[in-house]
Amino acid sequence: MSTKKPKLRRPLYVLVAFLFCGLAISLLSMIVMRLEGEMPVFQLESPIHTIGKSYTLKGWASDQKSGVSRVWIAIFQQGKERMLFDRTYPSKGFFGGSVVQKQLVSLEIYVDALGLSEGEALLRTAVWDHSYRGWWAGNRSYSEHKILIDTRPPTIDVLTRTHNLNQGGAGLAIYRVSEPGTDNGVQVADRFFPGYSRFFSDPNFYIAFFSIPYDEGPDSRLYVMATDPAGNTCRTGFAYHINPRNFKQDNIVVSDAFLRQSIPQFEHALNIAKPSASLIDKFIAVNRDLRRTSDTTLKDACKKSDTKQYWEGPFLRLPRSARKAGFADQRKYQYNGRTVDEQVHLGIDLASTPHSPVPAANNGRVALAEHLGIYGKSVLLDHGFGLFSMYGHLSRIEVTRDQVLSRGDVIGFTGTTGLAGGDHLHYAMIVSHTFVNPVEWWDPNWIKHNVTDKLKTIK
Ligand SMILES: [Zn+2]
Numbered sequence: 001m002s003t004k005k006p007k008l009r010r011p012l013y014v015l016v017a018f019l020f021c022g023l024a025i026s027l028l029s030m031i032v033m034r035l036e037g038e039m040p041v042f043q044l045e046s047p048i049h050t051i052g053k054s055y056t057l058k059g060w061a062s063d064q065k066s067g068v069s070r071v072w073i074a075i076f077q078q079g080k081e082r083m084l085f086d087r088t089y090p091s092k093g094f095f096g097g098s099v100v101q102k103q104l105v106s107l108e109i110y111v112d113a114l115g116l117s118e119g120e121a122l123l124r125t126a127v128w129d130h131s132y133r134g135w136w137a138g139n140r141s142y143s144e145h146k147i148l149i150d151t152r153p154p155t156i157d158v159l160t161r162t163h164n165l166n167q168g169g170a171g172l173a174i175y176r177v178s179e180p181g182t183d184n185g186v187q188v189a190d191r192f193f194p195g196y197s198r199f200f201s202d203p204n205f206y207i208a209f210f211s212i213p214y215d216e217g218p219d220s221r222l223y224v225m226a227t228d229p230a231g232n233t234c235r236t237g238f239a240y241h242i243n244p245r246n247f248k249q250d251n252i253v254v255s256d257a258f259l260r261q262s263i264p265q266f267e268h269a270l271n272i273a274k275p276s277a278s279l280i281d282k283f284i285a286v287n288r289d290l291r292r293t294s295d296t297t298l299k300d301a302c303k304k305s306d307t308k309q310y311w312e313g314p315f316l317r318l319p320r321s322a323r324k325a326g327f328a329d330q331r332k333y334q335y336n337g338r339t340v341d342e343q344v345h346l347g348i349d350l351a352s353t354p355h356s357p358v359p360a361a362n363n364g365r366v367a368l369a370e371h372l373g374i375y376g377k378s379v380l381l382d383h384g385f386g387l388f389s390m391y392g393h394l395s396r397i398e399v400t401r402d403q404v405l406s407r408g409d410v411i412g413f414t415g416t417t418g419l420a421g422g423d424h425l426h427y428a429m430i431v432s433h434t435f436v437n438p439v440e441w442w443d444p445n446w447i448k449h450n451v452t453d454k455l456k457t458i459k
Contacts, residue, residue, distance in 0.1 A: 020289050031132065036065040039141045040129040042105075043064070048123060050148045052230030055109045057084075059125070060102060067099030068129035069089065069138050073107070073115065075150070077121035080350075082114045091130040099130065101200075108225050116149050123147050153232035154179040156224050159205075160454050163240035168214035168247070169326050170429075170436045173238065174207050174450050174458050177226045184226035184335050186210040187235070193225075193432045196385045198307040200458065207455070209386050211434045214328035214344065218242040247328040250345070254335045259283055262419055266290065286374060286419060287333065291343065294373030299433045301368045301380055311362035311383040316407060318350040318358060318392040320413075325349035327437040346435035347428030353415045354423040360405040361389045361427070362439075369397050369411075375426060376418025379411045389438075392426035393418050 011399050032342055040063035048057065062069045073085040089100040123145040126136040155178040165171045173186050175195070185194040186208045195206035225235040259279040266286050267275070275286075298421040311352060364381035367388065372378040375392030379399060380389055395415025397406065414425045429438040440446045 004123065010350065013326050018237055019292075034066055034130070034132045036063045036129075037133060038063070038129075038131075039139050040068055040127045041141060042071065042125045042127040042143065044125075044145070048145060048147050049228040050150050050228075051109060051111060052228075052232050053111055053151045055111075055231075056106065057109055057123075058104065059333050060105045061127045062102040063129040063139075064101055066138070068127060070128040070131045071105055072126040073105070073146075074124045075109070075116065075121050076124055077116055077119075078140060079122075082116070084109060084114075089419065090196070090250070101435050102145070103386060111149055111151055115125065118151065120149050122352060135320050148230070150230040151232065152230065153234040154182050154226045155327075156184070156236040157236055158224055158225055158236060159239040159458050161239065163238060164450070165212050165240055166243045166388040166437065167212050167216065167218065167245040169440050170209055170211050170435045170450075171240070172430050172454055173224060175224050175236075176202075176204050177206060178204070179226075180204060181226050182226040182228045184208075184224065186222060187225050188212060188222050189216050191434060191435075192225075194386065196305075196307050199309065199385065199455070205458070207385060209431045210434045212242050213429045213434050214245075214247060214346070214437075216386055218244045222354075242284070245328075247330055247344075248326055250325065250329040250331045252331055252333050253259055254280070254333050258421060260278060262421075266419075268331055281333050281341060283333075283335075287341050287343060290373045290419075294375055295346075296338050297372060297431070298368070298375075298380060298390065302382075302386070302430050302433055304384045305382050305388070305432075306365060306384045309384045310364045311387065311403070312407070313362070314444045314447055315361035315389065315429075315438070316359050317357065317361075317442050318352055321346060321350040321352040321356070321425070324424055326353050327435075339358055347392070347426045348438050349423070349426055350425050351424040352414060355415065356425075357410045358391055358394065358414060358425055359408045360413050364405055366399050366401050366403045366405065366411075369401050369415070373420040376420065377412065377415065380430075381405065381411075388430040389441075390426075390428040390430060392428070393420040393424060395423075414437055430456045 002024055015240055043060050045058040046159035061068045068089050072086045072326050075082045112120045129137045133139055136269050157176045159174045163171050177184055184307045185192050194210035197203050197206050199207045222240055223235045223237045227233045262280050264278050325345050331343050331345055332339050333341040361382055364383040367382040368380035377394040378395050379391045380388055393415055394412040397412040399411050413424050416423050427438055429436050429441055
């Protein structure tokens with residue numbers, strides 16, 4: 001009977017020993033795991049070079065193994081350290097749980113409040129993880145970034161004295177900005193016309209072609225503005241005079257014959273109206289929505305302009321042609337005696353004999369040569385420094401993108417592609433993103449007084 005007891009106890013010892021070993025092994029492996037040597041990382045969302053009066057610093061602290069335990073950020077200048085951020089994050093605990101593997105750090109730096117002065121400083125960042133290495137201190141990554149504190153706005157010196165402008169027309173301002181690397185240009189009401197360096201050898205000299213849009217009156221507010229890399233902005237006014245212009249009211253009668261002829265080309269290619277819609281509804285969709293899309297494509301193509309003045313002398317007008325519609329004609333479209341749509345015509349329509357050769361109005365680079373919605377087969381030429389000419393409704397395009405052309409080279413032939421009543425050339429000129437009156441650019445006197453004389457005087 002007495003031999004029965006040990007038989008019952010043995011499995012219990014084995015179980016206890018087994019549990020103990022298991023616990024010891026998992027503890028050991030936990031400790032080994034927590035002795036990981038992978039360095040935590042602090043990564044700025046975007047590199048910081050310059051800080052203005054205030055700056056929002058954003059960065060990610062991360063550690064894939066034991067997790068982030070502490071993030072510390074400071075600015076060091078002239079022997080003094082200003083602490084910006086110091087925070088600790090919970091560990092996994094002994095038996096596990098969640099841990100911060102990636103943490104966004106976002107903080108505002110106010111230069112005046114921190115007593116920082118103009119000039120160089122060091123941004124110091126440190127991040128620790130929950131590793132047991134370094135006698136439980138964890139792995140630490142430390143880095144320094146050289147930054148520049150700049151709270152002074154740049155200054156602008158406008159060098160062109162007179163700016164005699166026409167509503168719907170173009171202008172040129174030449175100015176010097178005190179600091180390099182600024183974003184600058186001429187602001188006309190809510191439109192910004194970027195300035196370009198590289199016309200003059202001094203990199204601080206800029207030229208900016210701008211426009212008084214057809215829908216801005218003579219009391220539009222104009223100024224030159226510049227923003228430096230630290231975000232300090234300066235604006236400077238200049239002398240100008242705006243001549244108001246009245247634009248022609250034009251009634252266009254839309255006939256069923258025109259609709260039957262012109263609408264089918266848009267029906268399959270574009271999802272602009274219900275297939276069951278009437279021809280006049282489809283026309284309105286083309287005239288309104290497709291016009292907007294086509295203009296957006298054009299303006300997007302004008303966002304990048306070469307810093308090279310290709311053009312020279314007055315722009316060419318389509319030879320032996322009659323003007324059929326003017327710039328900024330206020331068009332009312334009449335169908336069966338009622339006005340169905342209103343649009344502004346932002347080019348000049350020129351008609352010659354059908355399929356007439358179309359010359360490049362001036363030297364330039366082909367920025368676009370494709371079928372472009374309501375404008376049909378179109379060519380856009382970049383003349384440099386934000387100045388473009390555009391040719392629409394062509395029957396054939398004879399040039400390819402990026403080809404550099406000379407004034408008079410044939411770019412294609414007139415036609416009726418796109419939304420065109422008859423064979424003609426739709427000729428437009430664009431400054432940065434705004435259609436301008438081409439008439440000015442055909443006039444050698446206007447070019448001399450408003451552009452070339454100014455460029456020569458400053459040279
Ligand atoms: Zn036109």
